[in-house]
Amino acid sequence: MEIISPQEKDDKLDELADKVYFERKANIHGACVKLLTDNKNFKEEWEDNFKFMNEDIRPHAKVFTVEDGGPLRVFYEPLSKTSIILNCDYYGWVKSIALATIADFFEDYHSEHRRYSVHGSAVDCHGQALAIIGPPGTGKTTLTYGLLLNPRYNYVSDDWFFTRIFVNGVIVYSSEKNSYIRDDIADSWDEYKDLIAEVNLDKKKRGIADVNRLFNGRIRETSNLKAIVLLERDLDDEPFKKLTSKEALNHMKKNDFCNPHQLIKDERKYKLRLKFFKEIFHKIEVYLLNTIETPKESLERIKNIL
Known part of the structure; x- marks a missing residue:
């Protein structure tokens, strides 16, 4: 997993924009996590795995997972809580990284009850x-x-x-x-x-x-x-x-x-x-x-x- 800057994240997402075919939001302990993928199986497993989040809610975190013909790589941009997974064929990684991403959000979010x-x-x-x-x-x-x-x-x-x-x-x-x-x-x-x-x-x-x-x-x-x-x-x-x-x-x-x-x-x-x-x-x-x-x-x- 590689930490990247906001500019590097923007550049990568510009490159991958035309590869995203499916978008789904999930409710993970009250936070909105958005999946963007080219993998129909990942989209369907995501829907079965997590609770539904209304599409009107803006995401607290995003997970991109697409194929670009290269090796398996994972990037994370902490400011926007954005994870980018390239060339992954295993939903278990996607699920775990989604949970890890929202966990990072909760660690940075302070409320009356931590x-x-x-x-x-x-x-x-x-x-x-x-x-x-x-x-x-x-x-x-x-x-x-x-x-x-x-x-x-x-x-x-x-x-x-x-x-x-x-x-x-x-x-x-x-x-x-x-x-x-x-x-x-x-x-x-x-x-x-x-x-x-x-x-x-x-x-x-x-x-x-x-x-x-x-x-x-x-x-x-x-x-x-x-x-x-x-x-x-x-x-x-x-x-x-x-x-x-x-x-x-x-x-x-x-x-x-x-x-x-x-x-x-x-x-x-x-x-x-x-x-x-x-x-x-x-x-x-x-x-x-x-x-x-x-x-x-x-x-x-x-x-x-x-």
Whole structure:
């Protein structure tokens, strides 16, 4: 990903203007993100993935994704919150960059109740939420769908959620209308096999799944954050333990905030993210789950936290 200036962004968009065939706006936690693309599949997946935003609303951020015959490249212009993706054949990148772009917007937007984005999942149980946060490949999505096999749990988000910090608590909010699910979820939880068979999968074996079909009647837009499970995969550490706020913060610093989709990584942004997690870890119970056991064994360690 390359940071570019406003003038460089204008020049690139002038070059790409005649390649844009589809335009769609999405409502991501109240902010308007506009997709401009030449890819019909991306347009349709975007419509299935995110909530609709009225076309009269001006965008807070834009994502351009088109083909120009060259290599895969990603550019970002921070002032206008504009991402440009060239020669991408994978919708997962488009989705993640859209969420990262609006996350950057929220970090720069200050209101009475501060809003932050977290690259993690959240499930609800009787109005209280459990968040799962970890580096890629540590089992966040697998554990989330394992918890959701229990009818007591409700789906909030399986990949990215937003927060508002209040004096007496933290509220989590869903980020997407539907889930961009992996087919290998059924490898761990056979109960999803038939439902995933209905999903139109791309070449990465992922596709947009209707969460109402997956979790009929168990969808929640918001919940009160009660506990956080941080993930690691370390053969030399114990499987499960409770962390102090300082230990939790050190884990996040060590793992680059468990977010590979940070568009801006400068000192100011680092301090903002550090301040957010420091504050949230002082308010919320935090556990560390080492996913060196089987998914079922790991699930047993966290299923009753709430």
